[in-house]
Amino acid sequence: MKHLLFALLALLALAFQPLRAQEFDHEHKLWTSVLAKHVKADRFDYEALKKDRGALDAYLAQLKAATPAQLAGWTREQRYAFWINAYNANCIALVLGEYPVESIKDIGGWFTAVWDKRFIDMTALDPQGKGRKLSLTDIEHVILRPEFKDARVHAAINCASLSCPPLRAEAFVAARLDEQLDDSVRRWLADTTRNRFEPAKNRLQISAIFDWFKEDFEREGGVRPWIAKFAPPEHVEWLRSSAKLELATLDYSWKLNDVVKAK
DSSP states (O other), X not given: OHHHHHHXXXXXXXXXXXXXXXXXXXXXXXXXXXXXXXXXXXXXOHHHHHHOOHHHHHHHHHHHHOOHHHHHTSOHHHHHHHHHXXXXXXXXXXXXXXXXXXXXXXXXXSSSOGGGOOOBOOGGGOTTSSOOXXXXXXXXXXXXXXXXXXXXXXXXXXXSBTTSOOOOSSOOOGGGHHHHHHHHHHHHHHOTTTOEEEGGGTEEEEOTHHHHTHHHHHTTTOHHHHHHHHSOHHHHHHHHHOTTOEEEEOOOOOBBOBOOOOO
């Protein structure tokens, strides 16, 4: 009888313990499943995803369920990958809600730019601690850039536009984060629609991103040395040694990075 009583008390104690927060999937498998299916070269198939967005919505629910206590216990790489993926997934979700659109900028209002639109239902992680929905600005400029201080982030987040560095066909994951970030930067720089190396003209035409976020690249040695670090091998020596290299900024296309539809 005594042993039975102890057993019952133990069961009651377990029953009234708070439920342990569900472990977060740091492989981001659901997000990878969305990307693997819908990333087409440097474009994204919004139309196909809008017809079947179950995996995306399940992933957004996973992001929403993450708690401040969980994030506090994660490694830097886990937090970094989490926020990059959160930006990209929510940017896609925002476009889907208004699709078809010509540009993500069409989603903004008269008084609120699309980047400041508070639509991301992750209120527990509001960086201001006010319990508000987040914006893309919050994730990029209040969390990612100040907290992680890594200029490679500009090749990782995608603003759903043609001139943005393209989405990877997989989620960013902590175990391979440095490798993935380096690869994303190299692919971005090698893409002649987004950056152009012209040794014959002693000219380098670069994305406007290098101008908009110059301080991030200056913090890591400057725009030109940073580009030389990740540039195609055949251009590295020229970039490092040319005394009169001309830097020019390419026009930035905000047209939606949608797949080209057959006519």
